[in-house]
Amino acid sequence: MEVGFLGLGIMGKAMSMNLLKNGFKVTVWNRTLSKCNELVEFGASIGETPAQVVKKCRLTIAMLSDPAAALSVVFDKDGVLEQIDSGKGYIDMSTVDPETSSKISQAITSKGGAFLEAPVSGSKQPAETGQLVILAAGDKGLYEESIPAFDVLGKKSFFLGQVGNGAKMKLVVNMIMGSMMNAFSEGLVLSERSGLNPHDLLDILDLGGIANPMFRGKGPAMLKSNHSPAFPLKHQQKDMRLALALGDENAVSMPVAAAANESFKKARSMGLGDLDFSAVHEILKMTKD
């Protein structure tokens, strides 16, 4: 099976490498073309522009850093739109807001192309090990055609209905995650200030009904004020904001998420936006001492 792949950042590189290693023929493109070299060593071809990749491949996957980049590869000169047509499919796995996704979808489908948004849950390591969770929405036929690739990239893929639902589902998951991080941080601070050993708390949590990989993975580092960014706080806060906006549209009251969002905003105002979202812990434990 032949696929195009646009975007070779941390995620995109790992993902296209997985495709190569599993027997896919892959044509790659990246804004800085030199980043393609490593993949060429493993058998990838290079497309000079997004348009060339689409021209060559029946299916093209994109994994870009933000909505601006996702729009740019589609709409700019030599972009996807110039070559997409009724025989081709375009799968955007970037994490973008529903509005961006919807713009891209309309442009692709108005040219006859099939479109699938497919944001993922999981970051660098799951990308490398093919353990992403894929939240696909849009063209059902394209989803089914993409399953062999999704099986390589992820441990599980979901088809969630109309375009926008992938982005929405990701917001819901991240909102829960953000509230949990606050709940966890509050508990760590409370334990410490009450004369308990927060390392005991970590051990006890990990043996009980709310044990989860995030507490296990981030807890010890948080106690050392180590917040090296796996998922930057400012992005987490943006997702909280977008999830709350989605709730506003649908008149859903979410007081815990709203409170969590305000703590993340406080963290941003204290200059912690580029650290991991666990840095909200610093805000919660702040005292005069």
Next chain:
Amino acid sequence: MEVGFLGLGIMGKAMSMNLLKNGFKVTVWNRTLSKCNELVEFGASIGETPAQVVKKCRLTIAMLSDPAAALSVVFDKDGVLEQIDSGKGYIDMSTVDPETSSKISQAITSKGGAFLEAPVSGSKQPAETGQLVILAAGDKGLYEESIPAFDVLGKKSFFLGQVGNGAKMKLVVNMIMGSMMNAFSEGLVLSERSGLNPHDLLDILDLGGIANPMFRGKGPAMLKSNHSPAFPLKHQQKDMRLALALGDENAVSMPVAAAANESFKKARSMGLGDLDFSAVHEILKMTKD
């Protein structure tokens, strides 16, 4: 090893049975003595009063329903205090507030007895399978002497320092759990109202970094508005209140826990206090329709 056991409710019965099955000699007492019969069939002896149990046993464990009961077996006529002395240890595994625990501790130690508070994390099923997590605090020597019994009753025990720390640790854990339940419920409601399938959300959560037994275990029932009580909402809310009070004492600001507590209070005001604490979901999804 011989132990006394006071209180044969759901938890106490399962725990004393485990002790019996693992070769302990157990003398049991319960306010309604007939509840002892089943345990007698498995080899237990009966004590007519708490005092008689303590007289007979070097170590006595109590597992009672609430602070009032925990105080009563110690301080009432024919209570623990009448027989406790410097050769004996008393281990209260009930979940009580720090103040109650402290009263009992002072009374026991003023008679020369050794005291350990040892509330547990886990409910009926872990009690039956010996998979509780035991949060012990108080007399370190008594803790060490109790390890054989704790090894039977639980999968892990912790010694947390001075009396009160067991109760406090439990409050911290339950506070995090209560906030998480709210975060989870808000996410379920948001998914449903945004046109997503909340069952997909459950599946996706269970594949990611915040997957945990509580979401997995309670999620499907919550979507059917089934909240049969494993841990009643009014008890969860009481623990949130006590945790927030502990935070107040120590000037710890916990906005997410505070917001979660208010939603639990709303649930209480709507008559849901006797359902499982997952019933906060009903408050969050309430609309005019």
Next chain:
Amino acid sequence: MEVGFLGLGIMGKAMSMNLLKNGFKVTVWNRTLSKCNELVEFGASIGETPAQVVKKCRLTIAMLSDPAAALSVVFDKDGVLEQIDSGKGYIDMSTVDPETSSKISQAITSKGGAFLEAPVSGSKQPAETGQLVILAAGDKGLYEESIPAFDVLGKKSFFLGQVGNGAKMKLVVNMIMGSMMNAFSEGLVLSERSGLNPHDLLDILDLGGIANPMFRGKGPAMLKSNHSPAFPLKHQQKDMRLALALGDENAVSMPVAAAANESFKKARSMGLGDLDFSAVHEILKMTKD
């Protein structure tokens, strides 16, 4: 002094009437032209279209119901843009979001016209009695030229700087007001449920340091569950949302406003959006009984 006036709803009619009664020559327009008749009786002229009004008058004031209407009178056929030029000023007193205001401003100024946004604080009665508070921003010269009209329409006008600042200031005021309404409602419910007489509370509040016209004016009606809409809850909630969004842009954490907003959203979800924003009281006092 001659002015044009676009929009004769409740507010616009009262305002243009005040101008007439104070010796201004006024040319009015309204989408439903028949609404102009009453003003004609008091000496107003009629303009057939917004463009005709602007053609005739050096200064034109608009008071429209929402952003869509505010955009429509400017940009549609026969709209303000067709006649605005460097000798004319356009003063939009409608309550619109900063983005709408900015669009109108750019269009007017690109044609050489002067633009002032001037949303007001106060509703029907202050409009009738010329007691509005006017929050002007944009062209300083136009502001100064408009002072004679503002002196008739309001008890005080402010010049707040660049376009957008009028809308922003109004959001800040309404945010404080919305949080206060929640604080007040929570207090009323607490008094009632604690066995106090909430009418005593109203009297006591009115004698103290937080006495204010809103508590005095709305309190007695709220206790009778009378929420006839002076400012509909859905509009108040929208302003909370926009104020929180403004805070998000500037990394301002506002946990009380966020909590208030969630209660307003709950009220919307319970079908109370068209009632007065005091109807959030119904949500807070809701019990199973």
Next chain:
Amino acid sequence: MEVGFLGLGIMGKAMSMNLLKNGFKVTVWNRTLSKCNELVEFGASIGETPAQVVKKCRLTIAMLSDPAAALSVVFDKDGVLEQIDSGKGYIDMSTVDPETSSKISQAITSKGGAFLEAPVSGSKQPAETGQLVILAAGDKGLYEESIPAFDVLGKKSFFLGQVGNGAKMKLVVNMIMGSMMNAFSEGLVLSERSGLNPHDLLDILDLGGIANPMFRGKGPAMLKSNHSPAFPLKHQQKDMRLALALGDENAVSMPVAAAANESFKKARSMGLGDLDFSAVHEILKMTKD
């Protein structure tokens, strides 16, 4: 009319002076007796102990700094209890929690005395000018007998029913006040960070429907970070906590008060507890810069 007066702090001194100036015969006592001298110059007699004051006077008023002091003058040696009897009334105007008030009430009435709790709204200046608001509860007959004194001390007195209701009413008022202070501070911060002039905001607020003495009185000082304590933040936070606890007892959900309380707690943790409660503003405006 002859009255006893216990406690000559800032409030008590101003109040007993007012009684003297209005023709009451007053016997005063203070822990540091030298504080009585100034009042003696204006005609007061001195009682050597609380008991002596009560022995001499049919009615005794107390105005003490905190619950500990309020309990001490009643229960300690030479305290009120030693001389109270069925012909005498005791009026405690200190601000205490309902539990303290209830203890004092039971002690007084068990000796046959009549008891009235009568906390006040208003601080130093209203005490000096006789403009307090008096929240009385307990013995109705004693209330009626005290009206001449209350008319001198306050601009208005209320009889609120059973003992405890005065304290509860004061908590409700202070809770609303605390939430309002947060709403106000959030608005000030939002205005400043959004490029508005917060002094304009103060002026605009003061012209509208939520204008109130607290905003007017404290706003300008807050903008200069001047928080000299009229009502210390730690006391305001304590009242928020007690009001929330009252709500908890009665299953009243109060999300805005809960959020405000967490911000006050944060302020305490940052060492601002002894400043005026307006110092919560410092927390809200805190940034890295």
